[in-house]
Amino acid sequence: MTFKILRYKPGHIDPPRFQEFNIEVDPNTSVLDALEKIRLEQDKTLMYRHSCHHSSCGTCACKINGTERLTCITKIQELEGHTITLTPLEGFEPIGDLVVDTTRFYEDLSENWHYLKRAENVKSAVLPAGVHHFTRFENCIECGACVSACPVTDKNASFLGPAVLSALHCELEKSPEKEKDLVALAAGNRGEHLCERALNCSRVCPTGVYPARHIADLRRLIEKKNLQSG
Numbered sequence: 001m002t003f004k005i006l007r008y009k010p011g012h013i014d015p016p017r018f019q020e021f022n023i024e025v026d027p028n029t030s031v032l033d034a035l036e037k038i039r040l041e042q043d044k045t046l047m048y049r050h051s052c053h054h055s056s057c058g059t060c061a062c063k064i065n066g067t068e069r070l071t072c073i074t075k076i077q078e079l080e081g082h083t084i085t086l087t088p089l090e091g092f093e094p095i096g097d098l099v100v101d102t103t104r105f106y107e108d109l110s111e112n113w114h115y116l117k118r119a120e121n122v123k124s125a126v127l128p129a130g131v132h133h134f135t136r137f138e139n140c141i142e143c144g145a146c147v148s149a150c151p152v153t154d155k156n157a158s159f160l161g162p163a164v165l166s167a168l169h170c171e172l173e174k175s176p177e178k179e180k181d182l183v184a185l186a187a188g189n190r191g192e193h194l195c196e197r198a199l200n201c202s203r204v205c206p207t208g209v210y211p212a213r214h215i216a217d218l219r220r221l222i223e224k225k226n227l228q229s230g
Ligand code: SF4
Pocket: 139, 140, 141, 142, 143, 144, 145, 146, 147, 162, 163, 166, 201, 204, 205, 206, 207, 208, 209, 210, 211
């Protein structure tokens, strides 16, 4: 198989350019396995993220043949042709090769929301430099695929985006007493009204969060509130 990977190293491979790697792969293995093989056998400078290898941590998302997917659960045999093209998620600042900076995405997920909780089994884990806490919510694995697939996030960086709005909606269901503040945030200048209803978020989400449904529910709620107050 040929893997055509967008390479980027600030100051070295800059602007980004594609590089091809030819490797023998078992079609039953994953794209992440192939990346590991390329890095081990051909180019140890290749940058990509991964951790769990089983669609749980959300770190390995990137664009495979133009669509946002998790490399760890995408099998080679699911992909057509003999060339697999890999590019980083869009809507985030690139760091290098397939790695992007998701800092702002995490900043928008409020620590005060109900379902965000510190993982109990990593109490003694040493936090990497610059990371102050670990968080987790519902089915969302915070992979960023929906943010990348959304046609709005790229042109309007202020949009809260599908994952954050989904999280906000979940919080609203669990903490109705916070309705006033949460609805104000969803109805604010970074919120729901910026959504163009492309539905790409729900199409690419690997864990069935269906962000577009959450956004539609928020829209109905905001309209209802406006009607009530009008
Ligand atoms: S809503 Fe789905 S696509 Fe978006 S960050 Fe969460 S798991 Fe990923």
